[in-house]
Amino acid sequence: MKIGIPKETQPGETRVALIPSLLPTLLREKHEVFLEAGAGVSAGFADDQYAKAGAQIVRSAPLLYKNADIVWKVQPPHKPGPRGKHEAELLRERCFYIGYLAPLAHLDILRKMAKRKVTAFAMEYVPRITRAQSMDALSSMATIAGYKAVLLATEHLGKMFPLLMTAAGTIPPASVLVLGAGVAGLQAIATAKRLGAKVEAFDPRPAVKEQVKSLGVAFVDMEVTEDAETAGGYAREFSAAFLKKEQEVIAARLPKMDVVISTAQVFGKRAPVLITKEMVRLCRPGAVIVDLAAEQGGNCALTRAGEIVQYHGVRIIGALNLPASLPADASLMYANNVSNLFATLFPKGSTTPNFDDEVTTGTCILRAGEIVNESVKNALSGEKKR
Numbered sequence: 001m002k003i004g005i006p007k008e009t010q011p012g013e014t015r016v017a018l019i020p021s022l023l024p025t026l027l028r029e030k031h032e033v034f035l036e037a038g039a040g041v042s043a044g045f046a047d048d049q050y051a052k053a054g055a056q057i058v059r060s061a062p063l064l065y066k067n068a069d070i071v072w073k074v075q076p077p078h079k080p081g082p083r084g085k086h087e088a089e090l091l092r093e094r095c096f097y098i099g100y101l102a103p104l105a106h107l108d109i110l111r112k113m114a115k116r117k118v119t120a121f122a123m124e125y126v127p128r129i130t131r132a133q134s135m136d137a138l139s140s141m142a143t144i145a146g147y148k149a150v151l152l153a154t155e156h157l158g159k160m161f162p163l164l165m166t167a168a169g170t171i172p173p174a175s176v177l178v179l180g181a182g183v184a185g186l187q188a189i190a191t192a193k194r195l196g197a198k199v200e201a202f203d204p205r206p207a208v209k210e211q212v213k214s215l216g217v218a219f220v221d222m223e224v225t226e227d228a229e230t231a232g233g234y235a236r237e238f239s240a241a242f243l244k245k246e247q248e249v250i251a252a253r254l255p256k257m258d259v260v261i262s263t264a265q266v267f268g269k270r271a272p273v274l275i276t277k278e279m280v281r282l283c284r285p286g287a288v289i290v291d292l293a294a295e296q297g298g299n300c301a302l303t304r305a306g307e308i309v310q311y312h313g314v315r316i317i318g319a320l321n322l323p324a325s326l327p328a329d330a331s332l333m334y335a336n337n338v339s340n341l342f343a344t345l346f347p348k349g350s351t352t353p354n355f356d357d358e359v360t361t362g363t364c365i366l367r368a369g370e371i372v373n374e375s376v377k378n379a380l381s382g383e384k385k386r
């Protein structure tokens with residue numbers, strides 16, 4: 001197959017969907033790789049490195065899209081500025097697409113792709129089964145976000161993280177509360193701990209307590225009477241009564257905290273508000289809240305996506321796309337996820353997807369232009385009814 005790697009055009013996106021070290025395997029399987037000039041530069045991979053590894057460098061995006069049997073991307077197709085053509089319209093008719101799609105938020109893009117009769121696989125929909133872990137970009141990118149969230153907190157906090165006993169005085173360790181201990185939260189806990197902070201964490205899923213404790217940090221105990229987990233391992237949406245009780249438990253911890261890292265999410269839903277405006281007033285002046293759920297509405301009521309809000313001496317950081325701030329490692333992990341998914345979709349050099357595999361059916365949103373994912377179908381028919 002002719003694999004096309006375009007340069008990402010979404011503002012702030014620095015990652016690339018393929019890194020040079022993955023080329024030999026693809027070429028060995030008789031694929032050809034075309035890279036838009038400069039596609040890897042912001043992630044630290046020069047055109048020369050791709051060319052040496054066997055990629056063909058293409059000067060323009062239209063040329064790249066025109067020839068590609070399959071496009072590997074990071075961000076969903078996008079219109080790069082008023083004069084650029086929408087990437088969804090550049091896709092070759094009946095081609096394949098692998099990348100993020102956020103289909104429920106981008107029904108308009110799906111319609112454009114459907115017109116081109118594209119078969120599209122969404123990275124967000126990789127099933128969370130053991131066999132698919134190496135394809136799971138939500139997890140790999142969450143690992144990076146959890147790590148970077150702590151570094152952001154260290155930059156904005158006016159004190160150090162570790163305990164220091166010096167001739168100039170004793171500095172107590174920073175106190176960090178991590179809310180939501182999934183992939184991002186566990187990485188935030190481990191990073192804050194490595195930097196010497198005193199860390200506490202909470203997550204309502206029953207399996208998490210042991211995972212948190214195994215990192216050597218305290219688990220905030222709270223009775224969870226509701227069924228917390230879906231069959232897929234995600235958290236369920238909790239009742240208003242539970243969230244109120246949770247807010248009370250968090251409120252009691254806030255006056256002691258220097259940093260709160262919040263990562264609580266419920267797949268496909270708005271993030272739960274765990275810190276209200278009134279609760280922010282309980283924080284120490286100078287405290288920092290890094291809200292990794294900013295894109296889904298935020299775990300703090302004051303969060304504004306992509307901005308830093310100051311309230312009552314507290315900084316609330318609405319962090320967005322943190323993986324793009326570490327593009328070399330993020331691209332390495334993402335490209336591995338994509339190439340592992342590609343190998344599963346198109347086993348042993350085949351040019352048609354293996355629809356007998358649950359990874360293929362789980363990730364496929366559009367099949368030759370037809371929407372095949374049930375939740376996306378429902379969203380589209382709901383939109384038509386409105």
Ligand code: NAD
Nearest residue numbers: 128129130133180181182183203205233235263264265272
């Ligand atoms: P996520 O990003 O959807 O959510 C982050 C965390 O928020 C979750 O741990 C969730 O329990 C928590 N949360 C939800 N509501 C909350 C609330 N009210 N208060 C506090 N926390 C709340 O989840 P994720 O990190 O992507 O994954 C969650 C879990 O899925 C993982 O920890 C793992 O158990 C499972 N998983 C399995 C696989 C696999 O088997 N292949 C892959 C990835 C993840």
